[in-house]
Structure formats: structure tokens, C-alpha cells
Amino acid sequence: MALLTPEDLEDLLNKLNANNDIIKGATGEDISQICEEAYGTKPGNQKVGIVPITAGNGIIGNFSASLLAITEYFGLEGFITEHPDMTGYYEAVAGGADIILMADDHIFIAHNLSNGKIATNHICTGVIYSEIASRYKHADSKDVLVIGLGRVGYAGASHLVKKGFNVYACDPNTEFMNKAIEELGVNAFDIEKPRKFSMVFEATPNANTISEGMIAERCLVSTPGIPCALPDDLVEKYDIDLVMEPLVIGVAAMLYSIF
Ligand code: 2YH
Numbered sequence: 561m562a563l564l565t566p567e568d569l570e571d572l573l574n575k576l577n578a579n580n581d582i583i584k585g586a587t588g589e590d591i592s593q594i595c596e597e598a599y600g601t602k603p604g605n606q607k608v609g610i611v612p613i614t615a616g617n618g619i620i621g622n623f624s625a626s627l628l629a630i631t632e633y634f635g636l637e638g639f640i641t642e643h644p645d646m647t648g649y650y651e652a653v654a655g656g657a658d659i660i661l662m663a664d665d666h667i668f669i670a671h672n673l674s675n676g677k678i679a680t681n682h683i684c685t686g687v688i689y690s691e692i693a694s695r696y697k698h699a700d701s702k703d704v705l706v707i708g709l710g711r712v713g714y715a716g717a718s719h720l721v722k723k724g725f726n727v728y729a730c731d732p733n734t735e736f737m738n739k740a741i742e743e744l745g746v747n748a749f750d751i752e753k754p755r756k757f758s759m760v761f762e763a764t765p766n767a768n769t770i771s772e773g774m775i776a777e778r779c780l781v782s783t784p785g786i787p788c789a790l791p792d793d794l795v796e797k798y799d800i801d802l803v804m805e806p807l808v809i810g811v812a813a814m815l816y817s818i819f
Pocket of ligand 1 (some may be wrong): 564612613614618620663664666667
């Protein structure tokens with residue numbers, strides 16, 4: 561999985577506002593409303609403790625500060641612990657945190673200490689980006705294309721199957737592909753035989769995974785992937801509603817899923 565860089569996290573709330581406008585135009589609802597409906601929860605007066613983690617590649621500049629900005633954006637009080645790792649965890653709990661946010665290179669979790677619920681960023685990101693795609697108001701059918709069946713893509717494909725969509729999926733990894741066919745019953749999308757979709761959920765760490773043959777005129781592409789899956793010229797040519805943002809939408813889903 562790609563690690564975020566400090567540059568990805570610059571100007572985060574402006575990026576969120578731009579995406580929220582697109583989400584609202586494309587689905588009729590903004591990210592808070594979609595999270596509320598998807599998880600059946602609302603923010604309360606939870607206090608969020610953010611613990612920087614030094615393991616592996618270490619602390620990412622802007623990461624904890626971004627989590628604090630997101631926490632506050634959704635109306636919650638938060639704080640970043642002075643120390644990282646175990647000492648920070650102790651500090652967060654002793655400081656009255658109801659929810660702990662922390663990430664190493666492999667997993668990013670939100671843990672609600674009051675109700676015991678725990679969420680991972682990869683599952684929540686898959687669920688919320690696929691949920692956004694599935695709400696496209698100009699959709700021409702219940703067919704959705706999922707590109708990438710790693711941890712995020714699989715979670716999104718699973719969510720869409722449960723919601724009753726016809727999921728077409730592709731991944732160059734045949735093990736991932738077979739697992740999704742056997743466990744979820746997705747249809748294999750053959751890139752040699754292109755067909756056009758009005759809803760696309762993309763979850764790969766690669767650029768240009770979306771080609772002209774896959775997208776309908778006027779479609780919604782929902783992707784947490786960095787870099788962007790969609791070549792710039794296609795966004796204009798096909799009048800695409802592109803939802804793409806590095807952190808806030810996934811973290812919003814994590815929080816709502818554990819309220
Ligand atoms: O970026 C990551 C991982 N790729 C998981 C994110 C899932 N989209 N982890 C962030 C590491 C943060 C660092 N340990 C810190 O600053 O605390």
C-alpha cells in the first residue's frame with residue numbers, strides 16, 4: 561500500500577470542499593449525510609486522541625495534524641499526544657480520549673474505547689468510495705465497475721454486492737480476481753472486451769488504470785487512489801464527476817463507523 565506523503569496532505573480541507581461539491585452534485589448529498597446514512601450514526605461529544613507512530617517508515621509530516629483538522633471538521637474535540645507510540649497511547653487514554661486514531665505503515669485504525677468498536681482505514685475507504693459511486697444520480701443501470709481488488713477494492717466490491725449492484729471487477733492479480741469471483745460472486749471484467757460504465761470505483765496505487773473504453777459519457781469515478789487513475793484529458797472529454805481525495809473521506813467513514 562502506498563504511504564501518504566506530506567505533500568498529499570497539503571490543503572486538505574480545500575480539497576475536501578471541492579470534493580464535497582462534486583459529491584453533492586453527483587449524488588444529492590454531502591459526505592456527512594452519506595456517512596450518516598451508510599453507518600446509521602451521528603457524531604456525539606466524543607473526544608479523539610491522535611497518537612503519532614514511529615514504527616517502520618516513521619512519522620509522516622502533516623499526518624497527525626491532518627487527523628486533528630478532520631476530527632474538528634466533523635465537530636469533535638481532538639488532541640495530538642505529545643509523545644508517540646506506547647507513551648502516546650497512555651497519554652491519549654489518560655487524557656480522556658474516547659476514540660484513538662493511529663497508523664503504522666500497514667494499518668490505520670480508529671478505536672472507540674467507549675463502545676468497543678474498531679475500524680480500519682482500508683475497509684472504511686473501500687466502503688465509502690464504493691457507496692459514493694453507487695449513489696450516482698445519472699447512473700444508467702445497476703452495473704458498477706471495480707478496478708483493483710486489493711484490501712480497499714475488495715471491501716468496496718463486497719459492499720456493492722451486498723447492496724444488490726451488478727459488480728464487474730478487474731485486477732491483474734489472478735489470485736485476487738479468483739477470490740472475488742468465488743467469495744463475492746463478482747463478474748470478471750475483461751479489459752480486452754471493453755464496455756462502458758456510468759459508475760466506477762477505482763482502488764489501485766497506479767496512474768491511468770481507467771481507459772476510454774471503460775467509461776460512459778457522463779459518469780462518476782470514485783477513487784481514493786493516488787496517483788489519479790484517470791488521465792486528465794478524459795475528465796473533460798467525458799464530463800466526468802471525479803471524486804478523489806487523499807484522506808478526509810476515508811477518515812470520515814472510519815469515525816462514523818465507530819460512533
Ligand atoms: O499511510 C499509511 C498507511 N499506508 C496506511 C494508510 C491507509 N490508507 N500510514 C500512515 C502512517 C502514519 C505515521 N506512522 C504517523 O505519522 O503516525
